[in-house]
Amino acid sequence: MGRSEAPELGRDGDLRAIRARGGRGTGSGRGFPGRQDAAAPPGAGRPGGSLNGSSLIPLVIALIGVGGTLFAPLLTQRLVARVQAEQGGRQERVAEAQWRREQQVAALDKRRDCYVAANSGYRRFRVELMNYLWLVDEDALAPERRTALEDARHAMHASFAEARMAASGAVLAELDAVSQAFASLYDRGLRLEEGSPAPDGSFEEIQSGLLRANEQGVVRRGAMRAHVGAEPGPAVEPY
Numbered sequence: 001m002g003r004s005e006a007p008e009l010g011r012d013g014d015l016r017a018i019r020a021r022g023g024r025g026t027g028s029g030r031g032f033p034g035r036q037d038a039a040a041p042p043g044a045g046r047p048g049g050s051l052n053g054s055s056l057i058p059l060v061i062a063l064i065g066v067g068g069t070l071f072a073p074l075l076t077q078r079l080v081a082r083v084q085a086e087q088g089g090r091q092e093r094v095a096e097a098q099w100r101r102e103q104q105v106a107a108l109d110k111r112r113d114c115y116v117a118a119n120s121g122y123r124r125f126r127v128e129l130m131n132y133l134w135l136v137d138e139d140a141l142a143p144e145r146r147t148a149l150e151d152a153r154h155a156m157h158a159s160f161a162e163a164r165m166a167a168s169g170a171v172l173a174e175l176d177a178v179s180q181a182f183a184s185l186y187d188r189g190l191r192l193e194e195g196s197p198a199p200d201g202s203f204e205e206i207q208s209g210l211l212r213a214n215e216q217g218v219v220r221r222g223a224m225r226a227h228v229g230a231e232p233g234p235a236v237e238p239y
Contacts, residue, residue: 121159
């Protein structure tokens with residue numbers, strides 16, 4: 001029993017000695033110096049051992065500067081391309097609007113010219129037909145007067161055909177009406193010349209038909225003027 005207890009006492013004595021030295025080492029800087037260093041963060045107490053806020057600012061500024069230098073040409077190119085595209089789109093819209101205005105002006109000029117030619121052809125044929133009827137009634141018709149009538153009739157038909165290509169619905173209706181009326185008057189005039197007048201083909205009746213056609217010309221001319229945006233003309237068609 002004496003031998004088995006001695007080592008235990010020796011170990012206890014050694015343990016007390018180690019504890020005593022550890023306690024003295026903690027106070028005097030000896031014993032276990034690594035225990036205090038292990039609790040401190042790496043680089044603590046050393047200059048330059050970690051990156052703080054003040055040292056990150058120049059790095060961020062440098063990164064921003066490098067990024068701006070790298071992406072500035074690309075951004076500039078995209079901005080320039082966008083501005084050019086917008087300018088091109090505006091120019092195309094302006095050019096298209098200008099083209100439309102020119103087309104409208106050209107169409108208006110064409111309608112006006114067609115209507116002027118149709119009115120001129122109408123008046124010429126009406127005058128020639130009236131002269132023809134007077135000569136037939138007086139039995140004094142000369143061949144050249146008949147030729148003049150035919151030329152005027154063909155010219156009126158040509159001018160009416162051209163006007164129909166640009167006419168509005170109202171003008172087209174008036175052109176068709178006057179064409180039919182003049183065709184009937186012309187046919188009755190020929191039958192009067194040949195000595196076989198129609199039931200309503202006397203000189204007086206044909207003359208009355210020409211006067212009615214003249215009155216209807218006011219409606220036709222008003223429709224033409226409205227289509228070209230002109231002010232209404234006189235209420236009486238010049239004979």
